[in-house]
Amino acid sequence: MAIDEVAASAPTPIDRATLDSAREITESVRTGGEAALRSHAERLDGLAPGAPMVLGKEELARAAASVPEETLALLERVAGRIRAFALAQRGALTALEVAVPGGRAGHDVEPVAAAGCYAPGGRYPLPSSVLMTAVTARAGGVERVIVASPAPDPVTLAAAHVARADQFLCVGGAQAVAAMSYGVPGLVEPVALVVGPGNRWVTAAKQIVYGAVGIDLPAGPSELVVLADETANPDLIAADLLAQAEHDPDARPALITTDPTLPDRVETCLMRRLGELPTREVASAALAHGFVAVADSMEAALKAVDELAPEHLQLCVGDPRSAKASLKHFGAAFLGERSAEVFGDYGAGPNHVLPTGGAARYSGGLSVFTFLRVRTWLELDSVKETGEDARDLAELERLSGHARAAEARLGSS
Ligand SMILES: NC(=O)c1ccc[n+]([C@@H]2O[C@H](COP(=O)([O-])OP(=O)(O)OC[C@H]3O[C@@H](n4cnc5c(N)ncnc54)[C@H](O)[C@@H]3O)[C@@H](O)[C@H]2O)c1
Ligand SMILES: [Zn+2]
Incomplete structure (x- = not known):
């Protein structure tokens, strides 16, 4: 290929046909609950009829006990390195307090309450992706972590145990993303954020659920x-x-x-x-x-x-x-x-969940920051310096209610 043709050869992020089929699947899980989820999982993920779709902590611990000791030690070592890097990154983001006219403002950093971590498993089991997503979520302080992966093998389940996940959804593709995002009554509580790599159906589904939940980045x-x-x-x-x-x-x-x-x-x-x-x-x-x-x-x-x-x-x-x-x-x-x-x-x-399809133009890879929210606050003792500006700007926008709320404070400072 000629060097000046390289840019034009970039793949489009997700094709229309995949988006359409992912939308059908996510909608049917949203409205059809457990029965719809099971039927997609049996058709697309190789879930055996009647097999459990969700595993809890005890089952993950049992899976961990069933893999060879050296495999478990390997998972622990890799998890330790991912955790150490994530915690070092976490340390680079601290709470902030600065003086503003009339008072103080700042930010604090708070993890999302619950995260759904997708680990691919269609072609090959990827316990490494379980560690990359779930260990990093925990390092960020996320309280509830659910991992999803289709047809998980014992090593993948052991990785979820090592990452201290709370639940494991044995489902893949768009249906897993929908289940974690919207929740499935009696089976899975909805999360606030869905992360993780996957093939084009997973990537399309994340794009579709965005808004109802947060997502990380297109990692296709x-x-x-x-x-x-x-x-x-x-x-x-x-x-x-x-x-x-x-x-x-x-x-x-x-x-x-x-x-x-x-x-x-x-x-x-x-x-x-x-x-x-x-x-x-x-x-x-x-x-x-x-x-x-x-x-x-x-x-x-x-x-x-x-x-x-x-x-x-x-x-x-x-x-x-x-x-x-x-x-x-x-x-x-x-x-x-x-x-x-x-x-x-x-x-x-460093994390292996990374932006594809040109998304590196606007996003870095998955990191502990993905799981954090930076929330700002404002505390004023006096509105002498900023109150009139607020009132005047509100009037320029013809938002009289705003102008009056500002005005109501002007006399008192
Ligand atoms: N960018 C990153 O950070 C990163 C990291 C690791 C892996 N990956 C990528 O993850 C991907 C893993 O792909 P995979 O397929 O092995 O596993 P996967 O788990 O992502 O996808 C498998 C699932 O896709 C769904 N699916 C398959 N065919 C379908 C169809 N015709 N219609 C609807 N749904 C269908 C099924 O539910 C199946 O279980 C690879 O593309 C790999 O390169 C990316
Ligand atoms: Zn690779």
Whole structure:
């Protein structure tokens, strides 16, 4: 692909047909309750007829006890790193109090009361996403946490136990998002915020329920841009492209480089690795809509990356820090070829739930901040300095009630 065609090749966030089918599903769960939820789950999520849809803390603890000890220890270690990073981020946001004319104002920080955390499970079980969402919610102080994932395996349930989730909804897709958002009488209480990655039906459903609940960000099919110069190792690039390609046939792996000899060398490694990859069927489908672009300068390459606003950006260049510093739009950057994107996926610290479909232009990834509300307050001793301005501005807007409410205080200060 020519470098100046890269921006136009960006995927549209969600197609109309997926939105329509997600809307039908979310509406039917909203109005049809448990019976509608069960019928979608049996049809789309492989829920066995009569199987429980919701598990509580004891069942999650039992699942945790059933997995090998070293698996549980692994989940605990990864959860610990995600929690440590989230708590460090939490510490960067503090309550504020400042003087304003006539008094004081400020903000305080309060978590949402209840969060629904979606973890994908259609193609592969993703216990890592359970940890990324639910551990981070708890680190933010969320009181009630429900995790949803279709056909969960014991490790996914164990991850929910490790994350100290309260409930597990064994349902996926748009129906799970609707159930957590609207609630299902007798089964699931509605939450205030729904978060988590997923395929296009999950992403569409989050868009639909937004307003009734808060959502995090569009975190759809995986995207990776590798930005590489002549210092890059073609075999590592091939490995990284395949790692994201295997997520979903809709995933989008791409290489942008200033070295015209690199694409062929990457291609050779890619073909060899693809032949040996157990997930090659999905990966090949994704590779078919990935792309390679050669730029004649680093400046042109950086411009193309910025226009694309990719979810993951792997910087295989001589000076990754300065490349990152000159970019505005990406979900998460991985600096240098040792800092492979998979270490972000699997919990080095930062979250792996990241904006796709160009959403990096207006959103960062999921973080502890997603679960927090910054609420402001105002406390005045005197309205001498601001009261007349308030009254006059209200009159300009012809809102007499406002003007009078301000006026009523003017005499008393
Ligand atoms: N952006 C991120 O931060 C991030 C992180 C991890 C994973 N992901 C992405 O999450 C996705 C996971 O996808 P997945 O499919 O494996 O799991 P998923 O759990 O997201 O979706 C599976 C569910 O989709 C629903 N579904 C499937 N086909 C449907 C249809 N025809 N009509 C209606 N509903 C249907 C079903 O309910 C099914 O259980 C991948 O695209 C992956 O790249 C993104
Ligand atoms: Zn990944």
